[in-house]
Amino acid sequence: MVSVDGFRALDEKSLVDYIKATPSLCSKLGNQFEELQVKEVGDGNLNFVYIVISPSGSLVIKQALPYIRCIGESWPMTKERAYFEALALKEHGRLCPDHVPEVYHFDRAMSLIAMRYLEPPHIILRKGLIAGVEYPLLAEHMSDFMAKTLFFTSLLYHSTAEHRKLVAEYCGNLELCRLTEQVVFSDPYKESQYNRWTSPYLDRDAEAVRQDNILKLEVAELKSMFCERAQALIHGDLHTGSIMVTQNSTQVIDPEFAVYGPMGYDIGAFLGNLILAFFAQDGHSSEGENRKTYKEWILRTIEDTWNLFQTKFTSLWNEHKDGPGEAYLSAIYKDSEILVLVQKKYVKNLFHDSLGFGAAKMIRRIVGVAHVEDFESIDDTSKRAYCERRALEFAKTLLKERRGFQTINEVVLAIRELTPNEVA
């Protein structure tokens, strides 16, 4: 059934007819439809994702429906999110083609994106982290993705005119932003029908979050920054479930929450989810596999990601200091003394923003609506609660005392201090 606006929800069968009617997709499959395999694999929260494989090609089709998949039609959500996802995927692909799947086709009326199939052994990073798999290039790749996508869409590279035009465009993605505002920055700090936690173990902890005035003071500042500050094009949902990996490849998907916002929101999402993965490890360890080495790798990856990011970001700045960016005109910030001063200040603020947003993203995954498989997959609830509580306590400290941290190494040391017997 086609609705007035040209939209119809596809299923595994009607999808094939859609592909057959779309020449660019036919050719991606080598025009072979006899042995076509179609499989819906959407394990995400919002959308439907189909893998389509023919003997001589493959692709992925993602379709947004006008509600949130994991909740159902009772929580409507604009399907126009697919438009912003396609826009951001293309922009990210242009800026960082090594780490973003190619977009083959976008159909706005159908809220449908066709893109490269990230073939096995690509898996969702979060699943790899739960399984205890090391990805030696992860920090290198993610720092690359974040440095490029954030630098080139900020006023360090944009003219202010270009920036305001793009800011205006992405303001249209307001429904998705509102979802973030609610589930990340509001619901965890108040009573909400959507909140949940490992009960009864964490009942008092959830209550403590709602009563913590200093925490609420800090999260208010972050929420305002998220809503007001158009610093760069952010992915908007850069957790470990939006990244697919192999030993050699790191691919960032699912930027449907893209908007011009604070850079620290993306960096924090990634780092915060790595910290969650760290605290979940004790729930995955078994006799003969205590995950000690693996936890070390996670901590090293946290440290390397930020340090590499800051180096790459600053290098891009130096490289383009005479470029189109208008925040720091080279005629004013020309000599290296002042350039180093402004860069240090910029990066320091970004570091503290990232820690703040990272902490907020951790908290919401423990006492808010959407939890993470890292913890959910720990069957023993008391064990799970133990892991979650330590993560929550760390996140609260990080949010409240983030300005006291000078380096990422100090953050890692603070994590170690919470787990003195486990990690050397």
Next chain:
Amino acid sequence: MVSVDGFRALDEKSLVDYIKATPSLCSKLGNQFEELQVKEVGDGNLNFVYIVISPSGSLVIKQALPYIRCIGESWPMTKERAYFEALALKEHGRLCPDHVPEVYHFDRAMSLIAMRYLEPPHIILRKGLIAGVEYPLLAEHMSDFMAKTLFFTSLLYHSTAEHRKLVAEYCGNLELCRLTEQVVFSDPYKESQYNRWTSPYLDRDAEAVRQDNILKLEVAELKSMFCERAQALIHGDLHTGSIMVTQNSTQVIDPEFAVYGPMGYDIGAFLGNLILAFFAQDGHSSEGENRKTYKEWILRTIEDTWNLFQTKFTSLWNEHKDGPGEAYLSAIYKDSEILVLVQKKYVKNLFHDSLGFGAAKMIRRIVGVAHVEDFESIDDTSKRAYCERRALEFAKTLLKERRGFQTINEVVLAIRELTPNEVA
């Protein structure tokens, strides 16, 4: 001559034909055209302003031409600025009708606004300040205007959806924003053909501004905040030349630079221009009129404006704490302890932003392209340079050390310390 887009520049003669062809304007003049008086009075930098008086009515017509009036056709500037001026005038008028002239008519193709004529004895506040006239209600009125226009267009009153829609709309005013970025935040800190200062007296002072790394570090932060942070609908040009006054009336005109930006930009513009007026007084004093009392009045007005603003702004917040604003949901920030905490933090940050922007607005009026009549009207150039230098020194200190000021009284004390023998 009408251009393809329906625009034609009017003069005193063709203006009358325009009015005659526009019924709503005819009726404002009581349909009487025999004894019509038309006079172009635009003393501003950008546009043409006509006062039109008939025996039974009056109005003002403002038209934007596609360049900057005081420079000429060599500096093109979109006439679409009139659209944003009309939009903001109407919004300001809705929020604060007592202090904004009514808009009678707007013609987008003609970039033409018709509004209430602010009849004599209304004069431009800057001229009153130069003449040494006290306006006992100024602080009361301006704190009212700023509290209302800023509060009601911020996330303290807007839903985030409404906010993003309006932010997107005003992003269109990017050319005017670019002018601000250039003349306020960039040119004064670099060599520019447009910069000027009272030479040779201030040659070294202008040079010192361009060499001051700490100053440049601070101004970079303000420029980024101006470009990135959509905190509220700001007037964008709220100096003492955009305010018309009598003893009982205060009217804010000329919001063609309106955009969603940091609130402190408006507050700083007003306070910074009052401080400029203060430092200019010694250039206007003559024997028998040392302006000592008047300087006291200016300092009191600076203090009262901020203190009244902060009281009114906080009152609006309390009054609307269960309203549509989404930055601080009442379910989270409900009890008075946390509400007081967040309000104090918000107002403190706003205070420091205001001081920073105020200082930047002062500096640019002394070493940038557009100067103020407060100083320009001091004929004795060495005397003028003396006044300007003290204002400049104070502004530099304010910009660099603004976070050290806790109250506006401390700022006023710092001004007094620079002029120990003059003001008690």
